[in-house]
């Protein structure tokens with residue numbers, strides 16, 4: 001049984017603990033709202049997060065990610081709505097009474113304490129006996145690859161090491177839910193990739209529930225079981241990375257996650273697929289949404305889902321403007337023919353099929369990869 005697998009993995013882990021303390025708890029946010037004067041920072045956000053799930057709040061600056069996280073943490077009081085962790089309503093509880101762990105961008109380590117003392121601190125607060133503290137600090141350092149660093153002070157560590165200590169300090173008392181706000185934001189890409197892998201490994205091994213804030217799409221895609229895409233204090237869509245890519249519910253989601261191409265047109269035919277007569281003249285088929293004939297629409301296609309064909313065969317023809325090699329892929333930009341289309345269409349295709357700059361080519365797309373939005377849909 002899968003549940004037993006999770007428990008047995010945990011028991012073999014250095015941070016092993018009874019299942020009821022080590023496995024993450026579910027969390028429900030219901031209609032939380034926060035205003036600052038006339039500004040609505042978070043507008044009736046609701047979500048149910050399962051035990052052991054890794055959820056990311058993704059959105060541009062000012063979309064309400066941090067405010068939502070801070071309401072869950074207890075540092076910001078919601079105007080209305082409720083927050084329930086593991087069946088307990090914590091909406092009006094002080095942060096330290098919620099039993100949650102935090103890791104923020106600024107590591108917030110105590111500079112006068114050693115690494116070991118920093119990690120021991122949350123356990124001391126909870127009155128854990130000294131011998132037990134020593135054991136748990138040692139185990140946590142080992143898990144984070146920091147054995148041998150216990151006596152150093154934070155200033156004697158690199159940024160990545162300090163961030164790992166901050167992670168250890170959040171993990172050491174085995175909180176059922178860990179909240180992370182751009183914890184890797186200050187680090188360079190290589191270190192970020194490495195720590196992303198570690199965070200994910202630890203989260204899986206301990207079965208923790210994690211809520212993670214980032215504005216970095218790639219980071220969200222790598223880490224998350226589900227992503228809440230936020231805009232203007234609301235959740236546009238809360239789904240798995242695959243669903244967000246394949247079935248974006250708004251143009252904003254299509255654009256934010258994949259830098260989609262948008263092509264305008266009018267629904268000409270419905271049936272097995274929706275046929276869209278594009279402003280550039282061609283016919284594009286989409287299987288995703290049925291809209292009445294004559295509806296003005298925008299069709300979204302991700303760059304990786306477009307293919308090249310002879311200029312006369314595709315739904316759109318154009319001239320290749322740039323070809324950029326990115327490993328085994330090439331990024332191609334195409335200037336579509338006709339004055340009514342987008343300025344440029346972006347494709348990402350295998351390097352072996354790269355066209356030449358100046359080639360006149362056509363575009364193809366599988367109807368399953370085309371999402372159609374009514375023109376005027378927000379975003």
Ligand SMILES: Nc1ncnc2c1ncn2[C@@H]1O[C@H](COP(=O)(O)OP(=O)(O)OP(=O)(O)O)[C@@H](O)[C@H]1O
Nearest residue numbers: 036040041059060061062063064065066067068215
């Ligand atoms: N204490 C505050 N007083 C007034 N306005 C605030 C306060 N905190 C946040 N806001 C506003 O609420 C909105 C949401 O802010 P929030 O920090 O939640 O966004 P965010 O998505 O986390 O952005 P970022 O990625 O830039 O951190 C913003 O417009 C912000 O200016």
